[in-house]
Amino acid sequence: MMNSKIYLPIRQFVTRAANEVKEKAIPGPKYYPFLGPINDILTMGKAEKLHLTIDEYHRKYGPVFKTKLGSTDAVFISSPTFIRSIFNHEGKFPKHSMPPSWLYFNKKHSINRGLLFMDGEEWYEHRKIMNSILMKDSQWTETIIRVTCDNFIKKIKRSFNTESDEVIDNLEDELYLWSTYSILNLMLGSSTHEQSDREFDENVWKFVTSAKQIWTTSAKLLTIPPAIADKLHLKVWKDFEKTVHESISLSRKMISAFNDKNVFNCSKDGLFMKLKSHNLSDEMMTQILSDLIFAAGDTTVSTMSWCLHKIAKHNEIQSMMRKSIYESDFDYETPLVRAFLKEVLRLYPVAPFIGRILDTEATLGAYKIPKGWFALTSQYSAGHDPQNFVNPEKFSPKRWLRDEKTEKLHDFNASLPFAMGVRSCVGKKIATYQIHTLITKILQEFNLTSFNKDEVEYTLKLIGLPNKKILIGFKARQ
Numbered sequence: 001m002m003n004s005k006i007y008l009p010i011r012q013f014v015t016r017a018a019n020e021v022k023e024k025a026i027p028g029p030k031y032y033p034f035l036g037p038i039n040d041i042l043t044m045g046k047a048e049k050l051h052l053t054i055d056e057y058h059r060k061y062g063p064v065f066k067t068k069l070g071s072t073d074a075v076f077i078s079s080p081t082f083i084r085s086i087f088n089h090e091g092k093f094p095k096h097s098m099p100p101s102w103l104y105f106n107k108k109h110s111i112n113r114g115l116l117f118m119d120g121e122e123w124y125e126h127r128k129i130m131n132s133i134l135m136k137d138s139q140w141t142e143t144i145i146r147v148t149c150d151n152f153i154k155k156i157k158r159s160f161n162t163e164s165d166e167v168i169d170n171l172e173d174e175l176y177l178w179s180t181y182s183i184l185n186l187m188l189g190s191s192t193h194e195q196s197d198r199e200f201d202e203n204v205w206k207f208v209t210s211a212k213q214i215w216t217t218s219a220k221l222l223t224i225p226p227a228i229a230d231k232l233h234l235k236v237w238k239d240f241e242k243t244v245h246e247s248i249s250l251s252r253k254m255i256s257a258f259n260d261k262n263v264f265n266c267s268k269d270g271l272f273m274k275l276k277s278h279n280l281s282d283e284m285m286t287q288i289l290s291d292l293i294f295a296a297g298d299t300t301v302s303t304m305s306w307c308l309h310k311i312a313k314h315n316e317i318q319s320m321m322r323k324s325i326y327e328s329d330f331d332y333e334t335p336l337v338r339a340f341l342k343e344v345l346r347l348y349p350v351a352p353f354i355g356r357i358l359d360t361e362a363t364l365g366a367y368k369i370p371k372g373w374f375a376l377t378s379q380y381s382a383g384h385d386p387q388n389f390v391n392p393e394k395f396s397p398k399r400w401l402r403d404e405k406t407e408k409l410h411d412f413n414a415s416l417p418f419a420m421g422v423r424s425c426v427g428k429k430i431a432t433y434q435i436h437t438l439i440t441k442i443l444q445e446f447n448l449t450s451f452n453k454d455e456v457e458y459t460l461k462l463i464g465l466p467n468k469k470i471l472i473g474f475k476a477r478q
């Protein structure tokens with residue numbers, strides 16, 4: 001046997017040499033330094049089709065490719081193993097990136113925001129509190145969520161002709177109201193169904209109307225630096241500023257109603273009082289809670305819209321899910337309903353890219369990604385890749401069921417719609433329970449029919465959304 005004093009240095013030398021030989025330059029589209037930000041427009045194309053451009057680059061350059069986003073070095077990553085590795089390099093205080101228009105707005109108006117915008121120790125301390133309320137013990141949320149879903153069903157029955165297959169024209173508004181009331185009722189607690197206030201309801205409606213426009217106006221600003229749009233007094237910046245001001249001021253009004261005993265009496269078991277028991281200042285409570293309303297809104301509305309569209313389009317899946325619900329004695333979360341939501345989020349992720357600024361250098365196969373680079377995990381590409389999912393374009397919820405042999409799932413990291421690690425979605429449990437429950441209740445009460453003649457496609461307005469109105473007839477079941 002070789003003496004270890006000789007063997008170890010030889011092995012270290014060989015390993016180093018092998019790594020040096022193996023390490024490759026990261027491929028990617030050409031970057032012309034003299035063009036500066038115009039590179040972004042040339043390489044990234046239309047903002048609403050960015051997921052398709054990135055997907056094409058993955059096909060051309062493989063699972064890791066580099067580019068520049070503005071002046072920042074960035075890599076896009078689509079392989080599930082490498083995606084996992086990125087989340088392992090996020091450090092104790094993971095840093096993600098928020099749209100420049102939002103950051104510029106907050107700075108210009110000196111507005112402090114909630115969890116999504118916090119970093120470092122400040123984020124860590126408040127995230128710990130929110131984890132204890134929303135993640136570790138989320139059972140308290142279930143009855144309140146069920147009451148809010150019941151209200152949605154009653155409203156549909158009351159306001160629309162469910163005797164026939166009449167299309168619900170403003171389904172998106174109804175879903176926005178459902179999703180906003182879901183989080184507001186959770187703040188209020190179990191006494192929610194005993195309390196109401198007209199002015200508050202008016203503010204909720206105004207908030208929904210204004211928040212709906214935020215993504216459209218933010219998306220228009222993706223290709224223009226916000227400071228320039230502001231200096232030039234462009235309409236696109238003025239619209240964005242007006243909408244965000246309105247929505248923030250309305251969400252703050254709603255939170256202050258919870259703090260006013262003359263309006264509401266928040267129950268001890270609600271999010272508002274639970275958060276208050278951690279001795280946060282009124283201002284910090286407002287920051288965190290009003291941003292929670294934003295984070296909860298569009299994400300659940302977009303996902304629920306896709307869910308209803310898919311239920312209405314796929315009659316066989318609709319019947320199978322209904323059967324699973326009846327056979328489970330009205331479980332709100334049958335394995336098939338859970339699988340259905342996973343499949344919807346695989347094909348139509350709300351966040352097609354989830355970014356982390358690397359806390360340490362990351363080795364991804366033959367590539368070394370330097371510390372401080374911006375790593376974006378390409379959720380859309382990973383979810384649509386035939387290497388990860390057999391027949392990826394087929395909508396097949398059953399692929400997520402453990403005993404299903406066909407269309408086997410290869411790697412669960414290939415679809416991470418809520419991200420992973422310590423900065424993943426803090427509302428994941430609430431969102432999934434909310435969506436499972438509403439699907440279950442709708443299937444019990446209605447037969448759904450789709451009236452969309454043309455294909456509904458996935459489009460980007462900062463988040464992934466259907467590119468046209470979802471048209472569905474709700475017919476009451478006998």
Ligand code: HEM
Binds near residue numbers: 296
């Ligand atoms: C289908 C619905 C939802 C999806 C797909 C979703 C997805 C995500 C993703 C991917 C992130 C991580 C972003 C990043 O790391 O850069 C995130 C963060 C977050 N989500 Fe959700 N979300 C959903 C619903 C909700 C709901 C209902 C709430 C509130 C109850 C919520 C509150 C938040 C908050 C506060 C953060 C920031 C967490 C932090 O920075 O520590 N989300 N969400």
